[in-house]
Amino acid sequence: MYQHEPLFLTPEFKDRLWGGTKLRDVFGYTIPTETTGECWGISAHQNGASEVRNGPLAGRKLNEVWESHRELFGDEDGEHFPLLVKILDADQDLSVQVHPDDSYAREVEGEAYGKTECWYIIDCDPGSELIFGHHAQSKESFKELITAGDWDNLLRRIPIEPGEFYFVPSGTIHAIGAGTMILETQQSSDTTYRVYDYDRTDANGNTRELHIERSIDVASIPHEDPPFSPLVAEEDGLKQVQLVSSEYFTVYKWELDGTYSLPEEHPYLLVSVLSGEGVILSGDSSQAVQQGDHLIIPATMKYCQLEGDLEMIVSKSNKA
Known part of the structure; x- marks a missing residue:
């Protein structure tokens, strides 16, 4: 197929414990709930594939287009579409988390890709911050601080402003803070390991699952900020x-x-x-x-x- 026009995509939306209404209020999307946290704008992932809304491929999911019309993508190799683009509305703090690299994701999760990602800060409330990295210098110290629940001494908090950009390689301990809206570009993966979730409970009074051992396995220790040279x-x-x-x-x-x-x-x-x-x-x-x-x-x-x-x-x- 020789496609002469862009493929416009219909997003998938995800309800999240920490979500809000900015995806509707700012972007005009029709959101499913008042706690909609994620817009999967460009996705071929099995957990939420975008749908083409124009042209001869209208109504087809992006993963189907990837499989049947690889020429549109420069005949790129790979069984799975490689990237996923989201807009996130963090009305509340996200959990403190970390993602595996490709080899760990394949061996342990059976997932095609690990998750290296990056964030462009679309907007944030005054005083908003990220958790980006940690202060532990060894795996032993990292485990001790987690076991003790000494999050203030473990987690590295940084203030943020609209228009900033952060590259988040797999293995980076991180969390998006309340009052922040970001555009995230990432590998096409939905594997997240939670380290800490503020002891929150859902509507049924249940806490969300943590993944302490796997987080310790994949975390980069000590943390090093990646270079940023726009x-x-x-x-x-x-x-x-x-x-x-x-x-x-x-x-x-x-x-x-x-x-x-x-x-x-x-x-x-x-x-x-x-x-x-x-x-x-x-x-x-x-x-x-x-x-x-x-x-x-x-x-x-x-x-x-x-x-x-x-x-x-x-x-x-x-x-x-």
């Missing part, structure tokens, strides 16, 4: 900031003010619109694009021109 490029009407280029993905922030044409040869791109409106012109069509849209520009789309006033997070897979 690269800025400006061309025509586009300001492009490369936020990270890792083993698994490259993530950009695009600020469009005017018109920008993609090179004819380009990889498939995952695009999430944070604000603004505009159009995407292809060889034989014009598609309106606005805040809250999630779409894929396929590798087969040789002519692609963007026009308008748009703020976007754009990513590409580095598997090929």
Whole structure:
């Protein structure tokens, strides 16, 4: 199939103990509950695959498109679509957690991928913070502080501001704090190990499962902040900031003010619109694009021109 237009996707939504209503209030999504914590905007994962809503593939799930039309993705290898893009509304604190790498996820969980991720802070309340890393210098100290419940001395808290970016490799102890909305780009995995959940209970009075031993197995000790060296490029009407280029993905922030044409040869791109409106012109069509849209520009789309006033997070897979 030679796809001449972007694939616009219908998100999947997830109710979460810590969720709220900002996905509706800010982005205009129709959310299923008043505690909707996650919008899976671009997903081919079995726990919540997005659906194509336009063109000849309308009604097909992204995982089906990946399996049957690999040419749209530059004939990239791999049984599973590699990335997952979410918007998270943390009305309350998320649990303190850690994710495994690829080998541990395959061997222990039977999951195709581990979970390296990254966060762009869309907005946050004054005084909001993240837990990013820990203070233990050895596995023994790490285990002792967990056993003692000495979270104040174990966990590293940092204040945050809108527009900041964090790269979160697998093995990083982390948690998103209350009052924070982020766009998360990650490997396509749904494996999370909870270290601490503030002793919260659900509607039935039950605490959520913790995964202490597996967390100890996979945590990076001692913690080291990954380097952050954004690269800025400006061309025509586009300001492009490369936020990270890792083993698994490259993530950009695009600020469009005017018109920008993609090179004819380009990889498939995952695009999430944070604000603004505009159009995407292809060889034989014009598609309106606005805040809250999630779409894929396929590798087969040789002519692609963007026009308008748009703020976007754009990513590409580095598997090929």
